Amino acid sequence: MGIHIGIDLGGTNVRVAIINAQGEIEEILHETTEAEKGYEHTKEKMIQMIENIRGNKSIDGIGIGAPGPLDPKEGIILSPPNLPGWDNIHITDDLEAHFETRVQLNNDANAAALAEAKFGSGKGYESVFYITVSTGIGGGLVIDGTVFDGAQGYTGEIGNMILDPHGYQQSNLNRGSLESHSSGTAIGKIAEERYHITGGAEEVFRLATQGDEQAVMVVNEAIDYLAMGLANITHIVNPAIFVLGGGVMKSEDLILTPLKEKLKSYVYPGLVPAINITVASLGGEGGVIGAALLAEQ
């Protein structure tokens, strides 16, 4: 029995860990990604990190969680905004050639979804829809312990879900999309535009916690759109549980209770008693744990 390696490849940091069969981190190494120096530079860095952490142990599988868009079936990173200049990177081929073991690639949200489904808040549920609400909004669907990628790997790209054709539009997303209304970026922008509250989502949440009426209105509107998004996911795939992660979910009291109430008003009456939303339990470690689990898929 060899070890399982998880790689959490982000725009800023890359982390390489050995994950045991209980989904725990046995050892972990951190480095800066330095994506701007090009893929070859970061690839050599990752190879060195893996060599360092493995020592003389044999490797049974390597999994990589990376920013999308990417092709999970072919193992190719496709020009992600968070890794500028990385175009059509055949990362799994490269690592497979070096380590002579199976390498699996998937996006970071799918990796976190898998970790939460197997060892986190979604453990024991047949279908888990993980949603990360941070500067952006993404997600992943795990069915029977396996990531459901969809035909082109776009399952869980819920930030682009249309909720209001006359709503806000952030960057190149659809007008009135979930991410354009409920992400940290959206909350910060809307608060500034409407009420001249500066300092981004963090400041809006701080003010809302203190009872500031304008901040509360902005937060409640974001929660309302998030509830619509969850209702739509429910009426499309009806997952057994929603697991919410990401920076915004740190404001759990402010968000989770009103979110559940709002969601009740948007689903069929028969679904109200079945509403099941919880907060991710693995936090920032979900990504690297889930990456290692990808290798078992």
Next chain:
Amino acid sequence: MGIHIGIDLGGTNVRVAIINAQGEIEEILHETTEAEKGYEHTKEKMIQMIENIRGNKSIDGIGIGAPGPLDPKEGIILSPPNLPGWDNIHITDDLEAHFETRVQLNNDANAAALAEAKFGSGKGYESVFYITVSTGIGGGLVIDGTVFDGAQGYTGEIGNMILDPHGYQQSNLNRGSLESHSSGTAIGKIAEERYHITGGAEEVFRLATQGDEQAVMVVNEAIDYLAMGLANITHIVNPAIFVLGGGVMKSEDLILTPLKEKLKSYVYPGLVPAINITVASLGGEGGVIGAALLAEQ
């Protein structure tokens, strides 16, 4: 080897058929449902129809497609609007007791989805999202040849998907829901309200085909919302193919081409070349064929 029986239980008619291994109807019987006479009456009628069609053949499995809401896991019909007075009907228990064979229940859209995925337009695709656009809008998701019901059986209840919080509202659905904008009922109501066009969706389509500007506007708006709905499904589960059925899809030329164009504008650029929408090929027979296939699940 015994026979497989499919039952298509509708609000108006009930059909019982023997379906062979190629998904073809070998024999079929039709009767009026007479739901208003109560479940026991219709149950006896269905039992008699099955006895008549089986002759002296042994039965390997029975599947029932029925109007929702229902509980597919427990095999219970739950007060559907289309079967008034039928509350908590344990239909699979009753038929299993009589025929001493396995009986599976699912909603009519899921049954049709399964038939299209196995023997219709979705054949050969890993994931098929079937959508029926008729007086209402429903659907079903088939993954690897199996209906994906979701935790409470609400997968595919896409008519209630929110697309516009300031939009129209039909009956007890969400305001701005897909069904409130793109169903036959919605098209008829919107045309009447705005332009005093009477005669329902059929008349609106007739006028639109003749180039009537007002009718064309109503149809195009309905297609726009349908495209948003398909975009949302794509960004949530990314099915390999959409199969569209139901009365409204008879106006194929009027709908399918503009629908594809609209959908292109609502999905991530990487998905545009992969857009795959087709019309159901089994027509009205999909329901009873799919019902029989449920028994194999």
